[in-house]
Structure formats: structure tokens, C-alpha cells
Amino acid sequence: MGVKMWNGEDxxxxxxxxxxxxxEPTVLQLMSALSAAKQQKIRRLMRxxxxxxxxxxDILSRLCICRTLGIxxxxxxFGQNAYxxxxLMGQNRLHFNRSHSGSWAAVAVSTESVGIDVERISKADLGVAERFFAPQEYRQLLQVEGGERQRFFYDLWTLKESYIKAAGQGLSLPLSSFSxxxxxxxxxxxxxxxxxxxxxxxxxxxxxxxxxxxxPLNRLPDDVEMIGLADLCEEFSQYL
Structure with missing residues (x-):
């Protein structure tokens, strides 16, 4: 029997x-909830x-998983595939994916494989688009002007990243091989x-x-749950 999300959807x-x-006390408290290997990885980051x-x-992923599975x-x-x-180790009822950029972190949990990507909008790099996008995507991008071009670039980028992440094949699936x-x-x-x-x-x-x-599910949620840091910490503490 499958699982249901806290919002009643898949x-x-x-x-x-x-x-x-x-x-800093909040950072240290949250860090203590992670594996030793993940703590070391975070501490090695320069910025x-x-x-x-x-x-x-990572913490948001854990909260969503604890909520859904009641654990x-x-x-x-956590484990990872070849890509x-x-x-999640030890069970295949729940799938998850996470992303972060700038001042946002996002997590998706689902009964099927899922991919999510969030990106902060900056100047659209046409060189990157020409190199990594499919030809028809690049042509469409060139037809868009001004600020709309930047938004269109990041629409394409995040959608393509979400597909690669859902498929779970990493960059063995080149960005230019699909549109x-x-x-x-x-x-x-x-x-x-x-x-x-x-x-x-x-x-x-x-x-x-x-x-x-x-x-792969055609019933995706209409809305995102937005949770503040204080509420995240308070709710997560219930699962420690």
C-alpha cells in the first residue's frame, strides 16, 4: 500500500x-541531527x-520524510544511486528530491520518483544556453527580449534540471538531448x-x-507549503 503526503496528495x-x-545555536542544533559525514561535508564549505x-x-528533507512516514x-x-x-535506504515507498539556491531551499516528496529544482534569476548566459540547451530551446530563447529572456532561461533550466533529477540519471542524460x-x-x-x-x-x-x-504522476499539488525557519525548527524538534 502506498503512502500519502501530509496534504492528502501523492x-x-x-x-x-x-x-x-x-x-549559531540554531545552526549547531540542526547540525547535530545530521550524520557525521554530512556534518563534515557542510563544514568543508567555504561560504x-x-x-x-x-x-x-537536508533538514527540510528530514522533516518532510518524518511527517509522511511517521518516523x-x-x-x-540516506543513500544515493550510481548517478x-x-x-531513502531500506524502503521504496517514498521518494524525495531537494534543491537550494540563494535564500531558498525546496523539497519534494512523492510516491513516485520526483525531481525539483529552484534557481535564483540572474543574467541569462546565452553561451551556456547555446552549449547545453537543445537547438529549438536556444532558438526560442533568442526570440525573447529583456527581463523576459532571463525568466525564460531559468524556466527552461529548472524544468530541465527537474527532469534529469526525476529520471535519476544525472548528467549521463545531457541537457541538449531533450527539449x-x-x-x-x-x-x-x-x-x-x-x-x-x-x-x-x-x-x-x-x-x-x-x-x-x-x-511521472499527473496529479501534482496546486500549491507549495511555505514554512518559516522558526516553525521548521520547532516542528522538526518533535521528531528528534
């Missing part, structure tokens, strides 16, 4: 905005922003090596960011 999406001034992002994405944090053990995609079509109301995928039928959804969490979700 997939749940949760986001937390990460303040730049997270108090505090990067360390906070990795930490919060304690100490019962969670580096994280998964995303945004010209109709329903976002569609064009590829010769389709992983499985998949569906996309985008969520407006912040005007300066793009957030995209990919899943």
Missing part, C-alpha cells in the same frame, strides 16, 4: 526561506551561505529516450526565483 512540495543571519543552504535542504529523524538513512541521486516546450498551457517534453511519461509544474515562490517540479 506528492508534496515544501519550501523554506533561509535568513542570512541564522543564529556560510552555501553551508546554510545545504543544511536547511523519527534517527530512523532516516548521485539521494534516496522542453513552453509554448502551450501544458509544459511538454520532447525526447527520443523518454524515461517515462512525465508531467511538470512550476510554482511562484518568489519573483526573483524559478521553481520547477517533474514527476
Amino acid at each position: 506528492t508534496g512540495v515544501c519550501c523554506v526561506e533561509i535568513p542570512a543571519d541564522v543564529a 556560510r551561505e552555501d553551508a546554510l543552504n545545504v543544511l536547511m535542504a 523519527r529523524n534517527r530512523e532516516i538513512e 548521485g541521486k539521494p534516496h 522542453i516546450d513552453l509554448r502551450s498551457e501544458q509544459i511538454t517534453l520532447e525526447t527520443e529516450h523518454e524515461w517515462k511519461p512525465c508531467y511538470f509544474r512550476q510554482y511562484p515562490i518568489d519573483p526573483a526565483y524559478r521553481l520547477s517540479l517533474c514527476s
Whole structure:
């Protein structure tokens, strides 16, 4: 029997905005909930922003998993497949994926493989697009002007990343080997090596960011749960 998310759906999406001034006692308390290996990885990061992002994405993942499965944090053990995609060890009822960028961390949990990607919008790099996007995507990008071009670039980027992450094949699936079509109301995928039928959804969490979700399920949540840092810490403490 499958599991259901806390929102009653087959997939749940949760986001937390990460303040730049997270108090050190809070950081240390959250760090203690991670494995020794993950703590070491975080401590090796040079920039505090990067360390906070990795930490919060991990903690948010743990909260979503504990909520859904009704387990304690100490019962969670993460592994990864041959391409580096994280998964839960010891069970296959629940899948998850996480992403972070700038001041946001996002997590998706689902009864099927899922991919999520959040990116902060900055200047669209046409060189990157020409090199990594499919030819038809690059042509569409060139037709968009000004600030819309930047948003279109990150729409494509996050959608493509979410697909790669859902498929769980890493960059063995080149970004240029498939294309995303945004010209109709329903976002569609064009590829010769389709992983499985998949569906996309985008969520407006912040005007300066793009957030995209990919899943083989055609019933994706209408909304993202936004959780504040204080509420995240308080609720997570119940599962320690």
C-alpha cells in the first residue's frame, strides 16, 4: 500500500526561506541531527551561505520524510544511486528530491520518483544556453527580449534540471538531448529516450526565483507549503 503526503496528495512540495543571519545555536542544533559525514561535508564549505543552504535542504528533507512516514529523524538513512541521486535506504515507498539556491531551499516528496529544482534569476548566459540547451530551446530563447529572456532561461533550466533529477540519471542524460516546450498551457517534453511519461509544474515562490517540479504522476499539488525557519525548527524538534 502506498503512502500519502501530509496534504492528502501523492506528492508534496515544501519550501523554506533561509535568513542570512541564522543564529549559531540554531545552526549547531540542526547540525547535530545530521550524520557525521554530512556534518563534515557542510563544514568543508567555504561560504556560510552555501553551508546554510545545504543544511536547511537536508533538514527540510528530514522533516518532510518524518511527517509522511511517521518516523523519527534517527530512523532516516540516506543513500544515493550510481548517478548521485539521494534516496531513502531500506524502503521504496517514498521518494524525495531537494534543491537550494540563494535564500531558498525546496523539497519534494512523492510516491513516485520526483525531481525539483529552484534557481535564483540572474543574467541569462546565452553561451551556456547555446552549449547545453537543445537547438529549438536556444532558438526560442533568442526570440525573447529583456527581463523576459532571463525568466525564460531559468524556466527552461529548472524544468530541465527537474527532469534529469526525476529520471535519476544525472548528467549521463545531457541537457541538449531533450527539449522542453513552453509554448502551450501544458509544459511538454520532447525526447527520443523518454524515461517515462512525465508531467511538470512550476510554482511562484518568489519573483526573483524559478521553481520547477517533474514527476511521472499527473496529479501534482496546486500549491507549495511555505514554512518559516522558526516553525521548521520547532516542528522538526518533535521528531528528534
